[in-house]
Amino acid sequence: MQPLPPALTITPPNRPLSGRVSPPGSKSITNRVLLLAALANGTSRLTGALKSKDTTLMARALREMGVTVEEPDATTFLVTSDGKLRTPAAPLFLGNAGTATRFLTAAVATLDGTVIVDGDDEMRLRPIGPLVDALNALGISAEAPSGCPPVTIYGTGRFGKGRVEIDASLSSQYVSALLMAAPFGDGPIEVALAGKDIGARGYVDLTLAAMRAFGADVTEAGDGAWLVQSTGYHATDFHVEPDASAATYLWGIEALTGGTIDLGVAADAFTQPDAAAQAVIASYPNMPAVIDGSQMQDAVPTLAVVAAFNNMPVRFVGIANLRVKETDRIRAVANELNRIRPGLATEEGDDLLVASDPALAGQNLPARIETYHDHRIAMSFALAGLKIAGITILDPACTGKTYPQYWDMLEGLGVKLTPSN
Incomplete structure (x- = not known):
């Protein structure tokens, strides 16, 4: 595997992404x-x-x-x-x-x-x-x-x-x-x-x-x-069964692009708690107004990015523990959504409110996404680049913590990634 560049810019595919992807092991x-x-x-x-x-x-x-x-x-x-x-x-x-x-x-x-x-x-x-x-x-x-x-x-x-x-x-x-x-x-x-x-x-x-x-x-x-x-x-x-947290990105790709991705395993076959995110993602673009993330914590960044394009605002509750993950993920998700468009996310105590706007899709909103050395911030915000032009992910190599083939997977589905500094 070639070393990854300092940053990757994602070109929206403007078409459904479909194919077979085998998530890494849990x-x-x-x-x-x-x-x-x-x-x-x-x-x-x-x-x-x-x-x-x-x-x-x-x-x-x-x-x-x-x-x-x-x-x-x-x-x-x-x-x-x-x-x-x-x-x-x-x-x-x-x-x-x-x-x-x-x-x-x-x-x-x-x-x-x-x-x-x-x-x-x-x-x-x-x-x-x-x-x-x-x-x-x-x-x-x-x-x-x-x-x-x-x-x-x-x-x-x-x-x-x-x-x-x-x-x-x-x-x-x-x-x-x-x-x-x-x-x-x-x-x-x-x-x-x-x-x-x-x-x-x-x-x-x-x-x-x-x-x-x-x-x-x-x-x-x-x-x-x-x-x-x-x-x-x-x-x-x-x-070891496939990683349900990794699967959330694939479910997110399906929802945001209208494609079909065969993971080789049904969502209800996972024993990991993050598999509960599949049903929530599948409800896009009408995700619930309130989502309790307490029992699917690693899926929350994925859900929040998908929620940015939802038909109605989404409040994430039960997520205080995200403040003591690899980074403060509540703050990180809010910061980077607001980097895409000011006011897109708000921290209210330990809740995260995403001010969803379907009109974001198709816009050119250049944003260099800071990943805070956190693999889940990098992988979840890559999903925003499927709908918005100009999204650049900094430090893409941090995905090696749990999904070393993540960027290869996206390219395999037909997503264009452009290296940058």
Whole structure:
């Protein structure tokens, strides 16, 4: 793959875009099963997996802890482990990969040694305090003085037992991290929500399904609580389904251009929560006046860009957690919609109001879209370039975090992309 230029200008195709596109494997599931395979005794073959910046960082960290991770082809990981992680020689650097950072913060507590989990400047602004507090409650010494990475975990090879409560209002990843490490407890561990608020609950269901596939015994222990037995994991072969968050861009292309794209998988076959966005996108150009994005958070930038061309204004609610993603996505989406046309978006508290205008389509509105090193901002705003002339995406290479072939996909559908500085 050729290096991407500093910017890409999109030429509206002015025709329906149709074809067959296979979305990449799910990032969320790939990083879960990479970790579970590393914690399992034996060799696991993970097929259909995503090879991207985030999953590469996870695989590298596992290798640094003594796990053998081979890559026999473009969508397969072969993971061999004795079920134990070793103390790495240096801090684990995980860039801005939230899943890898949160999951490994809990997992390294199972080894006997001190581990530092760190990331890039953006990751160092993303909260991790609730997970650190939960580890301390289990008797595991861990500290993150800023409330964000870097985190230092002083592992003793023991993961505690009993009941632990965790505040998951900022991220469901804290819950998933604890759950995946819990089979290494000294006895059963009950993971319970402190309060009922949780970022995208569907991702916890993904975690539970993956854990059970690798042999975990985990059961519901009431509303917002799970009981995990100390079984460890066993190696297994696992096929990763396509990424529903990536699919939202394809559904958006269909809606905005009137085309038909065959993903090779039906929307109702996905187990990831972002698949719920398909029905909302399919309602375009009459999307609902109010959209609750709480359970499909990564789809909100896509939905907001599509909503810019809707027949009526759209208010996005339940999206406060978007402020602590790779960037403040509420602000970023509002800023860039307003760059296209002032007043197109408004932040009202933690709501986002998009002042939809179908007349935007067909206009020439030159705008250089700042992407904030955030793959989802780049990919979602590329959709605006299908309807409006003059849209330029800065730092297009940031899509490599989860969808390295994104721009190739657009060109494959017949979209003209012009490199620029």
